[in-house]
Structure formats: C-alpha cells, structure tokens
Amino acid sequence: MSLPLLPPPAAARDPVTPEVRLGPVTPEHPASGHPSQAQPLLRQEAKGEEEEGEETGVQGAWGNGTAEQRRRGWGEAAEAVAAEEGQVEAGGTAGSGSPAGGAGGGRGDWRPLLAWLLWRRQLQCCPCAAPLPRSAARCCHGGTKMAALAYNLGKREINHYFSVRSAKVLALVAVLLLALCHLASRRYRGNDSCEYLLSSGRFLGEKVWQPHSCMMHKYKISEAKNCLVDKHIAFIGDSRIRQLFYSFVKIINPQFKEEGNKHENIPFEDKTASVKVDFLWHPEVNGSMKQCIKVWTEDSVAKPHVVVAGAATWSIKIHNGSNEALSQYKMNITSIAPLLEKLAKTSDVYWVLQDPVYEDLLSENRKMITNEKIDAYNEAAISILNSSTRNSKSNVKMFSVSKLIAQETIMESLDGLHLPESSRETSAMILMNVYCNRILKPVDGSCCQPRPPLTLLQKLAACFFTLSIIGYLIFYIIHHNAHRKNKPCTDLESGEEKKNIINPPVSPLGILLQSFCKLGLIMAYFYMCDRANLFMKENKFYTHSTFFIPIIYILVLGVFYNENTKETKVLNREQTDEWKGWMQLVILIYHISGASTFLPVYMHIRVLVAAYLFQTGYGHFSYFWIKGDFGIHRVCQVLFRLNFLVVVLCIVMDRPYQFYYFVPLVTVWFMVIYVTLALWPQIIQKKANGNCFWHFGLLLKLAFLLLCICFLAYSQGAFEKIFSLWPLSKCFELKGNVYEWWFRWRLDRYTYSIWASSCKNKAECNELHPSVSVVQILAFILIRNIPGYARSVYSSFFAWFGKISLELFICQYHIWLAADTRGILVLIPGNPMLNIIVSTFIFVCVAHEISQITNDLAQIIIPKDNSSLLKRLACIAAFFCGLLILSSVQDKSRH
DSSP states (O other): OOOOOOOOOOOSOOOTTTTOOOOHHHOOSSSSOOSSSSBTTOOOOOOOOTTOOOOOBBOOOOOOSSSHHHHHHHHHHHHHHHHHOOOOOOOTTTTTTTTTGGGSSSTTOOHHHHHHHHHHHHHHHHSSSSSSOOHHHHHHHHHHHHHHHHHHHHHHHHHSSSSSHHHHHHHHHHHHHHHHHHHHHHHHHOOOOHHHHHHOOEEETTTTEESSSSSOOOHHHHHHHSSSOOEEEEEEHHHHHHHHHHHHHHHHOOOOOSSTTTTSSSSEETOOOOEEEEEEEESSSOOOOOHHHHHSTTTOOOOEEEEEEEOOOOHHHHHTTOOOHHHHHHHHHHHHHHHHHHHHHSSEEEEEEEOOOGGGGGGGGGTTTTHHHHHHHHHHHHHHTTSSSSSSSSEEEEOHHHHHHHHHHHHGSSSSSSSSSHHHHHHHHHHHHHHHHHHHHTOOOOTTOOOOOOOHHHHHHHHHHHHHHHHHHHHHHHHHHHHHTTTOOOTTTTTTTTOOOOOOOHHHHHHHHHHHHHHHHHHHHHHHHSSSOOEEEEEEOOOOHHHHHHHHHHHHHHHHHHHEOOSSSSTTTHHHHHHHHHHHHHHHHHHHHHHGHHHHHHHHHHHHHHHHHHHHHHHHHHHHHHHHHOOOHHHHHHHHHHHHHHHHHHHHHOOOOOGGGGGHHHHHHHHHHHHHHHHHSOOOHHHHHHHHHHHHHHHHHHHHHHHHHHHHHOHHHHHHHHHHHHHHHHHHTTTSSSSHHHHHHHTTTTTTOOOTTTTHHHHHHHHHHSSSSSSHHHHHHHHHHHHHHHHHEHHHHHHHTTTTTHHHHHHHHHTTETTTTEEEEEESSTTTHHHEEEEEEHHHHHHHHHHHHHHHHHHHOOSSSHHHHHHHHHHHHHHHHHHHHHHEEEEEEOO
C-alpha cells in the first residue's frame, strides 16, 4: 500500500500545526554551542554548581540533542507507530525517497507522514461511547500514541519559534519604543514633575493620593522640622486657606489645636527648629491683601520663604454672586499679579484655586456660592496670573490639585463649603512635598526632585561600558569579515555547498566583550528606570485582591506545567529549583502589592526568606560534606555568582552594598559554613562513614558555631564593633551605621521560621520568631517528599524561575519596582494591568540575560587553573582597593 501524495514542507522553516494542542513549553538543551545562546522560555539550562556549565542530554525523539538527532528520532517514532498497524510498506517510509518523504528525501521530512497517520486514525477510530471491540480499542490505543507525539511536537514547535532569545528581542524592542514615547511625551508636556504634583492625580484608595507620574513622600515630624529649619511660611486668605494652614502646622506639631478667633491672624512657631508659620486673615482679594504682599516685596523687609494665598468665596457671598463682583475681582487680582510675580523671584509663591462646594449642604446665607461661580473666579485667576509676565512662564505656581481632591471628598463635608480633614491633610502634604523634596531628597518622594548628578564612579562605569560596546563592535566586524571569507562556496556542477570548513569557536575575548556590551546596555536601562526620571513612578497601595489573586494565578500555572523528575531523592535539584521559584514569585508579588502593611502576610514572607536561607545553607553544606572540595576555585565561583550583579549595581546605581541586604546575608552564611567545615579537622561524609567518632567531631563544630551565633545575636555592641571596622564598614553600613545589617542578620540567625498569626505588631513578631524552631520548613520538606506521585513530579514553571531567583530578587529593586522598591515603575501610564504585564515581561527577560552573563563571565574570570586564578584574584583585589579609595573620596566630596 502506498502513501498518498502530500505537498512538501517549506524549506525555509517548519510550520506550526494549529491543530496540535498547546501544552507546557518544554525547552531544549543544546548539546553544544555558545554559553549565552538563547534557551527556550520555560526552562533555563540546568547548570549545577558542581557541574560548572556542563550539559547532558538523551538523544532521540523524547530527549535532547541536536535538531537533526531529534528529527531522526521523531521519524523513527512515527515509523514505529505506523509499522505497528501495518500501514507503512517497505520502501514507503518518509526517509526512503518516496513522494511522502519530500523532494529531497531524508528523515527530516516526517511531518507529512505524521499528518497522514493522524488523519487515517481519526477516520478509523470511532468516537462512540459504546464498548469497543478489541480491534477498535487497539486502534484508539495507537491514536493515543500519535496524540502524544503530536502534543510533544507542538511543544517543540513552540520552542522553535518562541524561545527566550525571541522573547528578549521583543523586550528590547519594547524598551526602545517605550523610551521614545516617554521622551516625546516629556518634550510635549514638559519635564517638571512639580507641575504634575500641583495639578493632577487620583485616589488609589481611601485617603491615598497618587500624583501623576511621580511618588509623594509622607513626611514625619522630624523630617518636616529638618526641612523647615529657620524657615518662615505665610498663609494668606480666607477660611479655606486657614484650614490648609492648620493641616500644614499639624505635620510639624500634631498637638496644635484649632482654637481662638477664626477671623484674625494666627501665628505658630516651633523654637526647637526655628520654624515660623503664620496665617494672615484676608478673605478677599482687595487693597488690604495687596498692601500685605507689597510690604514683602520691599528689599529691606524679611520675606517669607513660602507664600500660600487664595480667596474668592467671600467675594461671592458678600456681593450675592453678582457679575460686578467678578469684574472687581479681576481688577484686584490684576493689580496684585505683578507684586506676586516680583515676590516669586525670591520666594515660593502658590495661588490656591477655589475648591468646589456641595451645594445641597450649603446654608441659606451661602446658597449664592455655586460651582458655576467658583469656576468663573478660578478661570479669571488662571488667565491673569499666567499672563502677568511677557514672553516667559509665570513664577507664581497654581495650586489646582486641591480641586481634584475636593471633587472626590466634598460630599463628606459638614457644611458643604469646608473640606473634610483627610482632604486638607492631603493638600498640606502636597505642599510639603513641593518644597521639601528637593531639600531632603527622600527615596520615595520622586516629585519635584531633579535628576541626581553623576558620581565619579558612575562616570567611570559609563566610560568602561562605552568602551566595551565599541570594542565588541570592532571585534564583531573583524570576526564577521573573517567568517565571510571562510564561508563555504557552492559547487557549480552539483549545486551543493561544500561543508568541509568548520567555523572556529568564539574566543574568550569575544565572550568577554559581548557580555560587558550586553551588561552595559542593561545597566543603561536600570539607570533610565530608577535614576534618570525618564519613566514614571507611582506609590504602592495594598488591597487583598492585589496580593491574593496573582498568587492564585501563578499557583494554577505552576500546577499546570509539571514534568517527571529525573531523581526522587529528598531535596533534589529540580525540587529545590521549584521551591525557590514559587517562593521568589510570592516574594515579588508581596513587594509590588505593598503587602508588608498586612502583618499576617509579612510574617509568612519572613518564613519564605528563612526557607531560602535554609536552602542556601543546606546546598553549600551538602556540597562540602559529600564532595569534600574546599578548594579556592569553588569559593571564588560561588562568591562571584552571588556578588557580581550587586557590585555592578552599587557602582551604577550609587547604592551601598548593604542596600541589597539579601546578598550580604547569603554571602556571609556561605563563608560561615565554609570556614566551619574547612577548618581542621576537615570532616566529610567519606571520612565519617569509616568512623562514627567523626560525626561527634562535626557536632562539636556545629555546637561551637551555634555558641558564636548566640553571642553575636545578643551582644549588639560586639557585633557593631566587628562590622564597623574598615573595610567591613564600607560593605555593611547603611545610612552611616550597621544597625540594619545587625537587624537582618539577627532576624534569620537560625534560619528563622514561625507561623506567628498571634503577633500584634512587627516589633513583637521580629523579637519572638528567631527563637522558634524550624517547624514550618521541616513540615514543608516532609509534605513535599511524601512517597508517590507528588515526589515524582515537579513544576517546570516554578523551577525555571527558581534558576534565576537571585537575579529576580536583585533586579526588582530598579526595573520592576521603583525608587529602590518603595514604588512601582510605570512604563504605560493609565493602564495598570497592561503596565504590569509589559514591565514584568521585560523584567524577567533582563533577569534571565543577567544570569547568563554572570555564568559566562564566571567561566572566564574564575579559571580552574590555580596559577591563573591567583593572578585574577590579585587583579580583583586591586580593583576593590581602588573602588574603596574612590568611594571614600566620593563620600568626602559629598560631605
């Protein structure tokens, strides 16, 4: 029986069969190739630390290997199924040169055969629900085999067309397009975030105001006094301005009471900080207000540093909302405008536009104050004050954001005219941000902050990466030209290419230049996101739905994408990668949702951090215990992989090492484990199995380590003296002291774990849980390793993220979150859901690329040869010495 003729497949690419069900993407591991070659999306190359980059794979239809080996395996599998049913005659297979095999023959053209077999089985198998005869059951059984083949074929085809490489290219294109859009937007709308703060925004939730494109800091009493020391602020206007005055003063002194005669001047002074805030009662824009402002414009008079003015409702009320009153208001504000403009050259002047009223609650003597009248007075003030200067922008700033706030909250007003206290507090905090952000430069207050100047180290880093990019381009051009000269020529007689020339492998210099080139581009993206103010930032706002719904979503994905494990021992590599993966995803959702404000979630996340540290310690201990490899190469490899990205970010983002607190934690605990096991006597599994006495020696070592940990945990003074010594202080200080490092280290000193739902506050929880045993961690290990199905499978989805968990944790600081994790990066404003999807996609691609760059550089910078390694270590030591010296010079210049 001969096979029907089918059209040959396209030579340029393999088609994606739409009928094939889209299953979980199972990536391919190349048997050879460059270390940075793109990998499929849902599995990173399985590089164990003990394997050091070596890759293995099973050849054939179901395994790994080259594309040709996989196609040969698929062809053989298809032939086997077909032969089982007696449907493929001798000489009629796809590889025999028959028409079904395609014009060129060969076993690579197996898709027509597979499609025909699927079609034949669909015709022969009956989908009825009645019991099937033996022959029909055998037929459907063969169909199941072919369905499995088609299912896995679909996965292979998806990986062929949508791999990590194509995802990264898409992410690069998205970054370039978004950067261009934001640049054009800032040129068109302006680059002053203060204008956005004063004029636009929205409520994220009750009492939480979000300015457009920037973050607003909530000032504490000490911060407000520090900013306003030796300052004089003047509020001039009507009862609404008086309300704003009270809210502003309560930021400095919450005990200040609203009492006294309301229709007179109200002074306030804080002698400890030399802060003076005055309210001047001038309910109408008239000669009295003009005279007050005129006095401040004289050279011999001390001027307020900040002037907040505004009035209109009294004019509407007294004159019963007449048009003549509006005309008089325009004349009066026209005469005041030049004085305000002159005062604005030496002081910050803000004109507060009138808030809307809730007309249903207004008393009878205020019924003439309508929103229509208020809009007319606001339009008059805007047009006159903005046109008070010719050919230049007015220095008097319009405080119009209070209108937006009032539109959402005026219904809560007691009299329909005056705003509720929460709205006044928001307006006062906006005023504080406008003036103090450029002075104190809070991390989570990006509004009104200019771009920080480049430091010396940042300039040197920019030069280094620029030279790396130029060097790589030169190297690529030279290498490409050499490759073109060695390109196989075509035999004119046979029309076939001569393939006797093999491309030379990429040199270590090429890999080095390529890695630094890509790293330079990635660091430029980091800087644009969190330092250059190119992209927008917003504050976090926690709701239960923003945390738990994404948790449920990733849980479903994790369960759906699962595979069989290669081994079933407790805490095998695939299982630990899965564990790291889901924990890292939960931690990421915790950070972006702002769930730290919800104490139960905070406590559970502390358990995950402790479990991560447990895995790290367990993995390093197991390696030294089983392998007994205490060589310097192993230590340098681990330290490089842990710290490379953080060191680069410390330079590029101008942040201290302790800022990325988790990396110092895992680094210190790795060194603690290494020193404990490497010191004499070195006790390993092979030695201990021969004599039980060595187990007792290991217990003594661990007991002494526990004693040292307890001493440092309960002796803060000794701990701070040790880590305050130079150069340790340069690594572990944050804001001038090592308290943060002591807190982080002490918090997880026993790989902390607790289910502390009964804690009343964070301080109580943080004090209790380090002393509790590792019940939760051990319970999870036992449940996860129950013999049976659960132990034999793992989630490839979670495991893929687990392989890049460290890069995900570090990169989130600047390119997923914003303002050093205090806010959220906004690439697409106005659409939070789409923004999260796009920023997450770019963020994951960048983290994966950095992981590959780190692996490539580790192989080159940390060689196995001891003599070469010692030379490299000397160069690294010199680099860090220079880095410490430059950092010290930089710190002195700042002070």
